[in-house]
Amino acid sequence: MSSVVVARGLVKRFGNLTAVDHIDFNIEQGEVFGFLGPNGAGKSTIIRMIQCVSPVTSGSLKVLNMDVQKQPREIKARLGVAPQDDNLDPDFSVLQNLTSYARYFNMPKDLANQRANELLEFMQLEEKRNTMIDDLSGGMKRRLIVARALINDPDIIILDEPTTGLDPQARHLIWERIRQLKQEGSTVILTTHYMDEAEQLCDRLVIMEHGRFLIEGKPRQMISDIVGDCVMEIVGADDEAEEYLRSTGKQVERSADRLYLYSNECRNIERDFQELYPKSQSIIRSSTMEDVFLRLTGRRLRE
Amino acid sequence: MIEMGRGMMAVWRRNADVFFKTWKTNFLPSIFEPLLYLVAMGLGFGSLVSGLIYAGQPMEYIRFLAPGLVSISAMYSGFFECTYGSFVRMHYQKTFDAIVATPVNLGDVIAGEILWGASKSLINSTIVLIVIAIIGWILFPAIRFTSLTILLIPPIAFLAGLMFSSLAMIFTAIVPNIDSFNYPFFLLITPMFLFGGTFFPISQLGVAEPFAYLLPLTHATILIRDLSLGISSILNGLSLLYIIILTTIAFYLAIRLMKKRLTR
Ligand SMILES: Nc1ncnc2c1ncn2[C@@H]1O[C@H](COP(=O)(O)OP(=O)(O)O)[C@@H](O)[C@H]1O
Numbered sequence: 001m002s003s004v005v006v007a008r009g010l011v012k013r014f015g016n017l018t019a020v021d022h023i024d025f026n027i028e029q030g031e032v033f034g035f036l037g038p039n040g041a042g043k044s045t046i047i048r049m050i051q052c053v054s055p056v057t058s059g060s061l062k063v064l065n066m067d068v069q070k071q072p073r074e075i076k077a078r079l080g081v082a083p084q085d086d087n088l089d090p091d092f093s094v095l096q097n098l099t100s101y102a103r104y105f106n107m108p109k110d111l112a113n114q115r116a117n118e119l120l121e122f123m124q125l126e127e128k129r130n131t132m133i134d135d136l137s138g139g140m141k142r143r144l145i146v147a148r149a150l151i152n153d154p155d156i157i158i159l160d161e162p163t164t165g166l167d168p169q170a171r172h173l174i175w176e177r178i179r180q181l182k183q184e185g186s187t188v189i190l191t192t193h194y195m196d197e198a199e200q201l202c203d204r205l206v207i208m209e210h211g212r213f214l215i216e217g218k219p220r221q222m223i224s225d226i227v228g229d230c231v232m233e234i235v236g237a238d239d240e241a242e243e244y245l246r247s248t249g250k251q252v253e254r255s256a257d258r259l260y261l262y263s264n265e266c267r268n269i270e271r272d273f274q275e276l277y278p279k280s281q282s283i284i285r286s287s288t289m290e291d292v293f294l295r296l297t298g299r300r301l302r303e
Numbered sequence: 304m305i306e307m308g309r310g311m312m313a314v315w316r317r318n319a320d321v322f323f324k325t326w327k328t329n330f331l332p333s334i335f336e337p338l339l340y341l342v343a344m345g346l347g348f349g350s351l352v353s354g355l356i357y358a359g360q361p362m363e364y365i366r367f368l369a370p371g372l373v374s375i376s377a378m379y380s381g382f383f384e385c386t387y388g389s390f391v392r393m394h395y396q397k398t399f400d401a402i403v404a405t406p407v408n409l410g411d412v413i414a415g416e417i418l419w420g421a422s423k424s425l426i427n428s429t430i431v432l433i434v435i436a437i438i439g440w441i442l443f444p445a446i447r448f449t450s451l452t453i454l455l456i457p458p459i460a461f462l463a464g465l466m467f468s469s470l471a472m473i474f475t476a477i478v479p480n481i482d483s484f485n486y487p488f489f490l491l492i493t494p495m496f497l498f499g500g501t502f503f504p505i506s507q508l509g510v511a512e513p514f515a516y517l518l519p520l521t522h523a524t525i526l527i528r529d530l531s532l533g534i535s536s537i538l539n540g541l542s543l544l545y546i547i548i549l550t551t552i553a554f555y556l557a558i559r560l561m562k563k564r565l566t567r
């Protein structure tokens with residue numbers, strides 16, 4: 001495998017604010033790599049440095065073996081970026097948005113038309129071909145932005161929060177397409193603040209906060225390493241019950257109305273617990289990326 | 304270099320495509336405005352003017368005025384396009400953000416915008432020129448564009464357009480919001496409109512005449528008028544030089560300030 005993006009000691013400052021704080025990562029050819037984190041974590045800032053539109057403050061960043069500061073044109077020619085904010089061209093129709101964008105890549109007109117039509121089909125927008133951008137729903141705009149990112153048949157596809165604010169149908173269509181692109185061998189870089197999205201789509205991901213990585217790895221591996229395979233949620237436990245749960249030596253956390261116990265053997269613990277404290281109610285569920293995230297960042301609101 | 308030119312042309316094409324999609328409404332003002340000016344100023348006001356002398360020749364007011372309308376059109380077209388037009392694309396539509404994600408760089412975008420502004424100057428002032436020539440032919444024989452040098456007016460209008468578009472782009476790079484364009488329009492464009500030698504010869508300004516030579520529009524007007532009248536003098540060369548130098552400086556400054564504004 002070869003790395004298509006390599007960052008070493010990467011830093012981005014905006015005045016006094018350090019938005020990206022000395023991070024290192026490699027993104028490999030053909031994988032779906034996710035940056036997961038709350039708003040303001042620095043995800044878009046990393047993306048904007050990879051796409052050569054935001055200058056690196058310090059450290060090194062190479063994309064496709066080229067330095068972002070030295071060969072931005074060559075790099076940008078091989079990337080496809082769906083930015084977080086809608087910047088479709090409202091002066092054009094859906095189809096024209098794709099064909100006019102193709103021109104910036106210096107694509108021949110026939111090829112551009114052919115690609116544009118294929119992509120409209122791929123993102124299920126054929127019927128909106130001649131619609132103006134202002135008349136599209138939010139979900140359609142997102143789909144068009146993804147289609148536009150693919151117009152130059154990029155080696156690396158960068159999707160900055162591709163599903164934020166979408167309804168479930170639109171969200172699932174985009175998920176399906178991302179999987180399809182991966183199968184066709186594309187490298188996909190994804191940012192999201194949805195834990196389930198990251199868990200479902202990413203081969204590898206980092207969880208970040210305040211411009212730093214909290215953890216890096218494969219989603220399933222990460223979940224079983226950090227929180228174990230299952231979670232027991234307990235409602236109505238008194239102090240004594242909590243004391244008992246903690247005495248098992250497992251990780252236990254308290255939120256306003258319930259306790260969480262993270263483990264690999266929830267069934268056994270629950271059986272013993274229910275015998276001793278029959279008044280408490282408990283359920284067992286599989287652990288998720290969300291548990292990892294909350295475990296790492298705490299359950300308190302962070303603003 | 305080749306890539307920069309290519310990127311610039313792609314940006315130019317984007318704007319041209321949008322313009323020609325709605326060309327009917329875009330062309331109407333350029334057709335009717337000179338008509339209104341010629342009737343109001345040339346006929347209504349001009350009939351009160353007697354003894355006007357330009358470049359040593361006595362001439363009828365409407366003949367003096369007509370080429371001035373061409374240069375006003377070049378000024379307003381380029382300046383409007385690269386202030387309000389560019390600002391909307393930059394700030395509200397985020398069009399520049401979308402484009403710089405492709406192999407086109409920010410410098411190419413700004414150059415393409417300025418080139419398009421100059422093209423608007425060329426298009427509009429050429430329409431004004433044609434309308435005036437036709438109306439002159441039919442209604443106001445005094446206008447009489449007889450010299451073939453009028454064929455050089457469109458290229459000069461394009462050059463003037465580059466100058467006004469570059470100047471406009473400097474303001475676009477520094478204004479905090481779109482309402483702030485009131486200032487350059489009020490402090491720069493309106494004074495030029497009135498004192499740039501379009502409605503009366505700047506020699507009428509007396510001791511203030513040298514100040515009129517500071518105004519970019521004055522030089523565009525001198526060139527366009529002299530070409531329409533078939534006059535040439537040393538002053539024309541100086542005006543051309545003024546425009547070329549100011550355009551070069553403003554163009555580079557605009558690109559620099561824009562990069563400063565948009566690179567984060
Ligand atoms: N252009 C900018 N100027 C100043 N601060 C910025 C700018 N862009 C982002 N930031 C700040 O950098 C931090 C990271 O932002 P961002 O990368 O957009 O986060 P995310 O995409 O993870 O939500 C935030 O605190 C944000 O306010």
Ligand SMILES: [Mg+2]
Nearest residue numbers: 043044045084
């Ligand atoms: Mg973001």
